Amino acid sequence: MRYELPEELMRTDRSNALKPVKIGILGLGTVGGGTVNVLTRNAGEIARRAGRHIEIGAACARDLGRKRSCDTSGFRLVSDPFALVEDPDIDVVVELIGGVSPAKELILNAIEHHKHVVTANKALVAIHGNELFDAAQRQGVVVAFEAAVAGGISIIKAIREGLAGNRIESLAGIINGTGNYILTSMRDQGTTFAGALAEAQKLGYAEEDPTFDIEGIDAAHKLTILAAIAFGIPLQFDRVYTEGISGITIDDIRQAEELGYRVKHLGIAKRNGELIELRVHPTLIPYRRLIANVDGIMNAVLVNGDAVGPTLHYGAGAGADPTASSVVADIVDVVRALTTDPNNRVPHLAFQADAISHIPVAHPDEFETAYFLSMEAIDRPGVLAEVTRIFGELNISIEAILQKEPVATQRAHVIILTQRTREKNMNEALRKLEQLDSILGRVNRIRVEHLSYSAHDA
Ligand code: HSE
Numbered sequence: 001m002r003y004e005l006p007e008e009l010m011r012t013d014r015s016n017a018l019k020p021v022k023i024g025i026l027g028l029g030t031v032g033g034g035t036v037n038v039l040t041r042n043a044g045e046i047a048r049r050a051g052r053h054i055e056i057g058a059a060c061a062r063d064l065g066r067k068r069s070c071d072t073s074g075f076r077l078v079s080d081p082f083a084l085v086e087d088p089d090i091d092v093v094v095e096l097i098g099g100v101s102p103a104k105e106l107i108l109n110a111i112e113h114h115k116h117v118v119t120a121n122k123a124l125v126a127i128h129g130n131e132l133f134d135a136a137q138r139q140g141v142v143v144a145f146e147a148a149v150a151g152g153i154s155i156i157k158a159i160r161e162g163l164a165g166n167r168i169e170s171l172a173g174i175i176n177g178t179g180n181y182i183l184t185s186m187r188d189q190g191t192t193f194a195g196a197l198a199e200a201q202k203l204g205y206a207e208e209d210p211t212f213d214i215e216g217i218d219a220a221h222k223l224t225i226l227a228a229i230a231f232g233i234p235l236q237f238d239r240v241y242t243e244g245i246s247g248i249t250i251d252d253i254r255q256a257e258e259l260g261y262r263v264k265h266l267g268i269a270k271r272n273g274e275l276i277e278l279r280v281h282p283t284l285i286p287y288r289r290l291i292a293n294v295d296g297i298m299n300a301v302l303v304n305g306d307a308v309g310p311t312l313h314y315g316a317g318a319g320a321d322p323t324a325s326s327v328v329a330d331i332v333d334v335v336r337a338l339t340t341d342p343n344n345r346v347p348h349l350a351f352q353a354d355a356i357s358h359i360p361v362a363h364p365d366e367f368e369t370a371y372f373l374s375m376e377a378i379d380r381p382g383v384l385a386e387v388t389r390i391f392g393e394l395n396i397s398i399e400a401i402l403q404k405e406p407v408a409t410q411r412a413h414v415i416i417l418t419q420r421t422r423e424k425n426m427n428e429a430l431r432k433l434e435q436l437d438s439i440l441g442r443v444n445r446i447r448v449e450h451l452s453y454s455a456h457d458a
Pocket of ligand 1: 148150151175176177178179205206207213218317318319
């Protein structure tokens, strides 16, 4: 399947002149389906960043007849993963089947065939990563694994590249979305442990074997990877102290709250003198800490570097599209590396210079936001009616009104919270308000943004 760029870009885009990169996807489950969908939906943007068209050459699934979350009509659907890995038509192998075997053999086979690999397989990287990376280095290929840790958060890139100037002192992360979802539901809804787990499984967040989520094994896989790249140590999953959340009760959560703490399942890696501590366990955190307020399936990793200090990396830690976001980012990295033209390395402004698009920048009149307004009004009957009539005429919906009782003056302090509207309308409303005899002086405006982008972001 080849995804075409919009026509105006086709004329100038250098990516047209280069042969498309063909990827082979192993596994069309939750993450595999998400990866096909993201590659399809954002094909134009992705090609403008990568400098090459990216085509799905083939995908391999266990059950070819199964109903899927993605459209498979544009590429070959095959059942033999080894044939796909060895197919000379495939440039990059994307391993999304999970588990150790046959994923390990497939990746080693891809490496032997000089293919770059993108994987989301945390168990495999944590347990056999040292061997895989040795093999990749010998063959001069990349094994990219951003999606293996914290779903859609680019934490591997952040530690490996963005924080490369630091000595990392410690990191602590909520790195299992299912566990965090369970603890949040228990606290907020009083849901039972089993009920919250079943819900997370239904939503496609949990591992095939839920023991991995609730007993901390999944978090330990991810911590192993984070610790290796933070401290420059080998991957050593078997050295991680691991405790799960299955013993946590609603009473524990309530009593911790009474003392000012939240219970979170953390993966912690930190220096302790000459040693490194590697541990996964339920942890009380003061509720005022940002990370204590990371709820639902959201993940967050707090990385403490000697130069930068604490940094918090937050985002969806599981789910089809968020994880696909990291898989596709790795594919773009590999495609850029495959492109010998030095202009096609990471572009200064993220998109290839000849693929910059000229989307017009909005005039402030066109901004859309909600508003908090505060004004002094003469305290007499009918003033609020005058004020609200102005909003009604301009089609601005009021969310809340608060009037403070005047204290020893004839002035009332009126506060209005509006719903989203065009800035142009609000400017007009303010002009009319300030013309009213009953409104004294200027109306003070502060814009309101709810910033709630995700239903899961509790
Ligand atoms: N089961 C994992 C989680 C999926 O809940 O975080 C993402 O690795």
